[in-house]
Amino acid sequence: MSQHSSFVFSTTALRSLQLDEDMLERHKRQRRVASHQLTGYMLKKEAKSNQLLASGTSTAPEVCQDLVTQNALYTGDLEALRKLFPKGSRANFIIEPRGGDMRWVARGEGLWSLSYEQELTTPLHITAGRGFADCLRLLLQRGADVELAPGRSTALHEACESCQPECIKLLLSHGANANTVSEDGLMPLHVCTIPESLECARQLLQYGAAINGRSVDEEDTPLHVAARNGLPEHTDLYLRYGAAVDRRNDEELTPLNAACAHPQEVHELQRYHRVCQLLLAAGAEVGTLDQDKRTPLHMACKQANADVVDLLLANGACVNDMDYGGEAPMHNILKVVCYKISHQPERVVRSLLNHGSIRVWPGALPMVLKHCCGSPRTMEVLLNAYSRLKVTDAWVEAVPPEVFKEHQDFYESLFSLAQTPRSLQHLARCRIRVYLEGRLLKVVPKLPLPTFIKNYLLLQFRGYVH
Known part of the structure; x- marks a missing residue:
């Protein structure tokens, strides 16, 4: 390791730059031995139970660094994988890819080194995330563990993030748990965050995904995620499956609050408007308050979504509700006008005034101008x-x-x-x-x-x- 790749905090640390090769090798071996313990406790326990039921053993999967195997997996080379995993073999192991992102790593007291961050993965993660369905099917037939999660999440999470519905169906049909929780506290439905993931969400629900399952940290339901990301098709699907329309997360946000509060680009405004239409039609409360006493109208004004503002006002939103800071919706839109000119903020101001909004104190008009x-x-x-x-x-x-x-x-x-x-x-x-x-x-x-x-x-x- 060269001195140029280290960040030194003390003169003492300078003397430790020449690390012993044996120490590095021991460190690598320790990582391999401990790699199967990198998952969260619940995921590890569940995977262990599945192994016990299937094979009567709790042996941890080995770490594979064979470049030929990795190349076949990353390129989706089905013929090569058939040769590498003939009938009777098992494809249940962890892969430690070479390279990755650079990050600062502690190497001793006062010494940090710029090193490659290694992200542990499995053959299922690689093939499912890249949509190599035939390769994935082969690995599943060779006994690959669908619940193995050395890199914080399962192959099912990976397939959902990459929008691979065929791979999702394969994993679920081979016993993947539609409600498994990643180390980040997310179920697979929580990572369906873009329009292209609609079919993935549909597959998960057909295999028993919990429609009101909560994320661990934020306590978001899938409906919160769909609303926050402006996904009208997902929102409609979740509501038809019985999603709770006014469930609150840890910030006291309902899905309607989440939709109105999320930053919105001009090309996304209509999507968020459609989401709010669906939520209100399903009975969402128009005046719910978050922990700062802000209503959906406060939030929609801050995002300068004129159509959503009109929708909320038409459904009975109070135009002069004050939040904890003593600000009405009119304050919120006037504070963002200079950043949201392309959103047509004048439409929001006009709607608020036509619904009886308070006006700016005349003495403050030069500042507003x-x-x-x-x-x-x-x-x-x-x-x-x-x-x-x-x-x-x-x-x-x-x-x-x-x-x-x-x-x-x-x-x-x-x-x-x-x-x-x-x-x-x-x-x-x-x-x-x-x-x-x-x-x-x-x-x-x-x-x-x-x-x-x-x-x-x-x-x-x-x-x-x-």
Whole structure:
């Protein structure tokens, strides 16, 4: 080991850099001997019981470092595997691949060394994770242990993470436990986290996976996982299998809270909207609070998902609930406008105001303008909720020159209000909105007025203020 591969914390440590080769070899042998003990206690006990029932022995599997065998497994070479594992042989062993990720490893007092991290695996893990179904079938016929988990999880977990439904079916049909728990505390259903894993989840449920099984640390159910990852097809499947729609995890989040709280890219917004639709249709409580007293509406506003905000409000969400920090949903959307411009945050602000949200204290408007000026539509709809505006030099200074230049028409109309009162048309709008407070969205659509006037009353965007 070279001095360049070590990180030294003391002068004493420098003298121990030349490690004895015998010590390294002993260390390697100890790892091989102890490798079968790297799984969690429950997994090890279960695998041991299965071995006792099947063969009457509790001998731990050996460690294989044969590169020919590893190459055949990693490439899915079925013919080579047939030669390596003829009938009557057993394919039940642990593999310690060479290479891997680099990490700092303690080598003695004050000395750390940059070494390759070895990830123990098995032939079943390799073939199941890569979708080599024929190879997997051969290994299972040769007695490979489906519950062996030297690298923290079973081959079934591996197949679920890699979205290999055919391999999952093979493992389950050969006795794999659909509810086995990894050292990370996850059942196979908990690792079905992308849309492509739908068929995997379906296979698990058909073989008895616990629909309300909880992860060990977070106490998530599969429905929490599906909701958090914006998986509408999984959500629908789990609900049809009887998933508890309002079960809470260790953070007091229901699946609806989890869906609304998770960060969402623009292309994911519709997926999360569909998940929330399914949960609410199944009876999810729209006003559940997490440990910080935040509602799904607080969270949806923070993620600037306008469709979800509209959905929650239409289902009775309270627009002015305060969390532990004293913040309403309006605060949450205004804090993220500058980061979520592509999410159309103006739609969220408009919906909240049309449902009776509290407004920003007028004295704080220059500060809001400073943070939200990159979204003139958001500022337009927000400012149109006031009958009077005291536009001062502080407002002008709050808008950077480059932003003013990009949205010049809007900001010129805004700054001109420093010498001009709001128009009579706008004052009439404000008076009608105050009169219809609490009934705005029920009454306005029914009024015998032209559509453009109805839209004007509901703060439709025009690109300027007057």
